[in-house]
Amino acid sequence: MIAQALMDGMIAGAMIGLGAIGITLTYSILRFANFAHGELITWGAYLALAISGGLGYLSSTLTAPIGPFSFGWSLPLAGVLAVLLTGALALLADALLFGRLRARRGTVIIMVMASFGAALTLRSLLEFIFTSKPAYYTKALQIAQPLGGGIRATPDQMLTLGLSAVLVLAIHLLLTRTAIGRAMRAVSENQQLAGIVGIDVRAIIRVVWLLGAGLACVAGIMAGLLVQIRPHMGHDLLLPLFAAAILGGIGSVPGAMLAGLIVGLSEAIAVQVIGAEWRAAVAFVILVAVLLVHPQGLFGRRA
Amino acid sequence: MSGELVGYGAFFLTMALTYAIMCLGLNVQWGQTGLFNVGVAGFVAIGAYVSAILTTPDSSGHFGGFDLPIVIGWLGGALAAALVSFLIGALTIRLRADYLAIATFGVAVVVQLCALNLQSITGGPFGIGFIPRPFAGLAGEPLAFSLLNLGVLALVVLAVYLTLERLVRSPWGRVLRAIREDEAAALALGKNAVRFRLQAFAIGGGIMGLAGAVHAHFIGFVAPDNYVPILTFQVWAMLIVGGSGNNRGAILGAVLVWGLWTASAAAISVLFPPEQQARAAALQIVMIGLALCAVLLLRPRGLLGEVRVVSRHVGNLPAIGARDFPNKEIASHAREP
């Protein structure tokens, strides 16, 4: 029983981790808590829904489940497109709102406020377009396969875990082995010095938005696939995402993923102990604990 | 007919004034000390629920039912909210400003969760009903009832407004403004900046709790659905539009935005068929969201702007507090020659 809870916790944690990586990257480079990040998750999920629905309409072969999974090729194809579109959405938000406030030397708080407003706008727009009824990528049911030790997981869930691991590795390599990754780390540490050494900070900011949004989109598609798609799905993840980003230490990608797993596992264990209706409070407790004991988090620098 | 209109007007204004109290509370937190509370709804809910528990008659359905007078309920609600504000503030006030934002967001989420799940105390999803209303004896005469309630609310708003205006112009208030404009200078003056901000945060939270209590007694019930992020958003929009930092702006913004809100709600109920109402309500929020972003971009001062009670530059000292600097560039500039 507890082993299954741990499995479920890992899967939830992987999705939280992906979202938290996006938050920690944008937070460390843009220097404000972006309350609209949850909406990138939701928009990613809905964009993929719309596109895969459209693809399925065009050709029903695309909806035929691939192998053991519950979805057809329409979803991965839609996913790729959705990632690009979610990235574009983030860049648009930056161009219209955040970038302008930044240029105006807006304080951190104004940026957070604007992100709050943008979040509500984006969320309600989705609610208007799609209504608040839950939606699903596929109607196909999945049987959980036994993995040994009393743990079961569906093929979709295994894919999610595997994909998360691959993405985390890819981002880690990006940050440590490529020029762009080094530039991102430089900008994250000291924007002024980065400019002095010739890094185009504005371009790096755009890259970070794209990366964060892309990760959010993938997390959203995963959540939509494994659970359901609703307009509030991203907003409901905000508290766990922030808790994970802060626990991991702002700016640390491995920290964010590790913290995401911790949050996911804690939620799963707590659900066993005090009941599922209290799930959302777990992240808050973790957040408070981190802020009380070690605000820099596991791998972060000064708070 | 005109009696109905007056009655409706009184109702509208009474609701607007409950929001005005919330705005005044938020103005203490934001306008006077620059702290961003993303969980306004949570603090309002605390005040509402505590007051409800204190003043409703005993019933087997839930804990509480102390059947205390309304005023005690209001005070209790305000105090409870002030206490929680103090605790959350103490936790985060020395950290980054946006950590406070995240923490208050968490408070609102947890308060909603408690309201939903602690059935024995809060009545769960159905909440607590039959909250005693002021002048309940006059319920049979709707016009007099509405006008008297409006009067009560106007009195409360006036009392809060006058108290806050006194506070702003008092030495305590001047220190707060100095801290907001220039933390380093204020620290150099020997005041414990953290202590002052914490006090202001608690006071603001208490006022929000009072608003929640007053609101609950006016509409007669509390339920988790009354205290959702939209509420926080409405209050913020009201404060920003009206003019943050300015108490009159807070009240004006509340009335104005509440007017826009009810007007657009009425428009929606007329323009959209019943089954589309929920969808259309989402559009309402989209428009207000866009309006908030537009105000932030174009006129962050809001309508009434900020009344400068304390001059901006406190002497010639450079501001080295990195808290309010948009990015490190400015902060490091200020440090070096």
Next chain:
Amino acid sequence: MTGAMLSTEALVAGYERDLPIVRGIDFAVQAGELVVVLGPNGAGKSTLVKAMVGLVPIHSGSVRLREIDTTSTPAHERIRRGVAFVPQTENVFAMLSIGENLLVAANILPRGERDRRLRAVYGLFPDLAARPSLKAGQLSGGQRQMLAVARALVVEPSVLILDEPSAGLSPKIAAEVFRTLKSINEAGVTIVLVEQNVKAALAIADRGVILVDGKLRHEGPAASLASDPVVAELYLGAHRRAAVVPA
């Protein structure tokens, strides 16, 4: 001023519009010179050089690099034009390793050039070459300064501008820094040096200028400045005026 490598004309600059710190400076550096910028605290030395590299807003006047007006060139373009700047503090990326710090700087060079330049810079700074994977944050003050200078040299700049490179260093390490700068200058790099360490700086410089209260008050060959009583007067005079000027 014709023929100058780097020059400013009637430059007025400062962080805030109504508070200019640099208040009208005509300043020129010839190719190959090592010029030292001196002056009491608050004179605007740092602000001047930062304005010259685009880090401080310019209110009026101009900055030219070899006759080309660079007044409004964005900061990250300057290095591509051959102007390298070493700030006084936070001049290396502490979270990156030595090698990564240099790689970041080398990134603007064409691919083929990078290895060559990195090898050249490592040759100049064998201490850094010894442990390139060490995080910059773990270096001593002197080593960090060397890394900052090395980083600036990676792109083979025409002009190297340094803001108090000896600040916080022991006299022995400071001397090493000055020796290194001298040899870089002898290799043909124009250097502009802001310094508080008047004696040591003038010892390696060709020329010096003295700023007081945002204006250029005095200049001359380094050798004569070292024994010029006017210099002492300008420094002492500034101390006598108890001005509460942002430092």
